[in-house]
Amino acid sequence: MSGMNTPAAPTQQPVDAPTKRGLFLGFLMVGLQGFGGVLPFARRMLVEQHRWLSEREFTEVLSLSQFLPGPNIVNVSVIVGNRYRGPLGSVAASLGLMLMPFVIVLIVAALYARFADLQAVRGATTGVSAAATGLIIATGLKMAQALKGIPWQIVLCALTFIAIALLRLPLLWVLAVLAPISIAIAWWTIPR
């Protein structure tokens, strides 16, 4: 089970298949660079820099990662790590990805706790939260454009928003009801 039947299975092996150490270091750099979204940096590292994946393979790995639950980029590292070095490769790649961001975020949190009394620090945090909120709303709106105005998809999107944001219903119930309905409609309406 070396992962040859995963979506990442390449049509031809790259010149230099990465070692576990290579996977760890490659994803370590991605974790360090990824400000405001890791995905562009992951694509650059995997496709352009190391050529561990072709453009098409990257898109396939990403779409699978987005479909599955969990942090997308962690899922990408699990799939790519497994593709080249099996289970331990997955561990090496995902640990490499998470290590530095985890350490850095705790340092920032500790510094914040230490200096939270300073007006400038509190102001900066408020400003960053406000801006980051704008980034998320913009991301949601860009994703909404990809729905291309298909009426039933817009209705499902609105129902999800109302249930979660306005009614504050538990996510598990909302997914248990809306996801099967949405998949069923997709099943009947997609031309096959």
Place this chain on the structure above:
Amino acid sequence: MITSVLTELAWQFSLLSFLAIGGVNALIPEIHRRVVEMEHWMTDADFAQAFAIAQAAPGPNMLIVSVIGWKVSGVLGALVATAAICVPSSVLTFGIAHIWDRFREAPLRVAIQHGLAPVTVGLVLASGYILARTADQTWAALAITGMTMALTLATRLHPLLLLVAGAALGVADFV
């Protein structure tokens, strides 16, 4: 006492790991519901701070989970919460990656992808709404959110630049 908090962190976030369809951005309303409204581990203001701190570090946007774990129970709490949000979904991914390719052209796979898309978008927009409610306590903060949103949609400015601009406005006492 400490172990019961750690167990609770592990339990709450490993459940969330399986629900994180569309990534952690889509999970924010549910994390807020559990952590602020149900468990009372932190206030609205703490939650907004945790979100800001997570944005100030590089790496995956799931780091808000690490910061929440840290606030609740220190470094050990951060480790437990981070592992809990990552490991269950990673194991699932590991298992499914092996069989998924066989169903590349399967109509059911296409239906699942098309069906989950609008739900995911609704979740991300709900995250934006919840964050705006917790983070934007003043008209000035709301204005920064609005400007950042407009600039992200209309230009190709790097997200980090917009976060730095938000921080600068905050330091200048604009908020």
